[in-house]
Amino acid sequence: MSDETWSVGWGWICGAVLSLSFGAIWALNYCQFEWFARGWFDRPIRVLLVTAHPDDECMFFVPTVRALLSRKTASLRLVCLSTGNYDGLGSVRCRELIAACKLIGISSDRVHQPIDPPGAGSGSNSGSGGGDDRSGFIELPDGPREVWTADAVISILQPILTAHDITHIITFDSGGVSGHPNHIALHTAIQSLLSRHQTKQLTAYALATERNPIRKYTGPVDALITLIGCIATRWWWGGSNRSNGSDADGLNDQCVFATAWSDLLSVLHHRAMICHWSQYVWYRFLFVTFSRYTYLNTLNRIRPPQPQSTPALTQS
Numbered sequence: 001m002s003d004e005t006w007s008v009g010w011g012w013i014c015g016a017v018l019s020l021s022f023g024a025i026w027a028l029n030y031c032q033f034e035w036f037a038r039g040w041f042d043r044p045i046r047v048l049l050v051t052a053h054p055d056d057e058c059m060f061f062v063p064t065v066r067a068l069l070s071r072k073t074a075s076l077r078l079v080c081l082s083t084g085n086y087d088g089l090g091s092v093r094c095r096e097l098i099a100a101c102k103l104i105g106i107s108s109d110r111v112h113q114p115i116d117p118p119g120a121g122s123g124s125n126s127g128s129g130g131g132d133d134r135s136g137f138i139e140l141p142d143g144p145r146e147v148w149t150a151d152a153v154i155s156i157l158q159p160i161l162t163a164h165d166i167t168h169i170i171t172f173d174s175g176g177v178s179g180h181p182n183h184i185a186l187h188t189a190i191q192s193l194l195s196r197h198q199t200k201q202l203t204a205y206a207l208a209t210e211r212n213p214i215r216k217y218t219g220p221v222d223a224l225i226t227l228i229g230c231i232a233t234r235w236w237w238g239g240s241n242r243s244n245g246s247d248a249d250g251l252n253d254q255c256v257f258a259t260a261w262s263d264l265l266s267v268l269h270h271r272a273m274i275c276h277w278s279q280y281v282w283y284r285f286l287f288v289t290f291s292r293y294t295y296l297n298t299l300n301r302i303r304p305p306q307p308q309s310t311p312a313l314t315q316s
């Protein structure tokens with residue numbers, strides 16, 4: 001077989017896989033509420049997306065944000081616990097966050113971010129985003145060596161949860177997507193929050209960290225793999241995605257939200273990242289182009305850690 005024939009053959013194969021992959025994104029987006037989030041929107045829900053740094057929402061959570069905003073019974077707020085001041089650009093990044101959120105559909109009055117730290121002067125950022133809710137908070141320091149305790153995170157979240165009667169929290173999982181300690185600290189804190197408040201009123205989901213680099217960085221193709229897995233689970237093996245749900249509230253343990261084609265065609269993710277201009281370097285351009293988080297989000301329910309069982313005392 002000639003080299004030219006091989007090239008044409010590989011071209012057809014790659015074209016077919018890409019076509020099927022983008023078809024899979026459409027199918028997952030079309031079925032996402034019926035397959036994965038059927039119980040979510042039966043009643044009004046108030047969701048709080050908890051991120052660590054300005055740009056997390058654009059790098060990782062856009063499919064979830066857009067899915068939630070498309071439902072009339074869901075309202076969405078975002079809290080970002082740091083100004084992203086690791087490089088001294090905190091005030092710039094706060095303004096970038098507001099602009100990016102506005103582009104993806106979260107109005108400024110629904111964005112909670114830190115007030116100016118003491119001694120930083122006035123006017124560098126608008127506390128809770130410039131809306132009518134002025135309950136700002138002191139930022140947690142940005143950086144992989146900074147320790148964010150569960151108490152510190154919860155002390156920021158609790159007033160927001162109470163003031164806005166939040167029903168759902170979405171944040172990172174124990175892998176933090178990128179392994180950043182600030183991301184992981186949020187997951188640990190939410191677990192702690194759930195264990196302290198054993199209430200059915202608060203449900204939490206974590207964005208699944210994809211540890212397979214091939215699946216992590218071939219976003220559209222991973223959508224095809226995910227769709228095949230979902231179909232196999234639902235029909236071929238006689239299972240159902242609802243079968244993993246909690247008996248108490250009927251919600252799935254795992255949800256998948258996929259980006260709408262309209263958002264892909266309008267290059268929404270890149271336009272949102274352009275709002276984060278101070279961070280939009282070449283490797284983030286590649287990440288937004290190829291990572292699975294641009295095309296789909298898999299959310300796993302966060303359960304409070306089970307208490308350690310006390311070993312039974314034995315009589316000697």
Ligand SMILES: [Zn+2]
Pocket residue numbers: 052053056180183
């Ligand atoms: Zn981050």
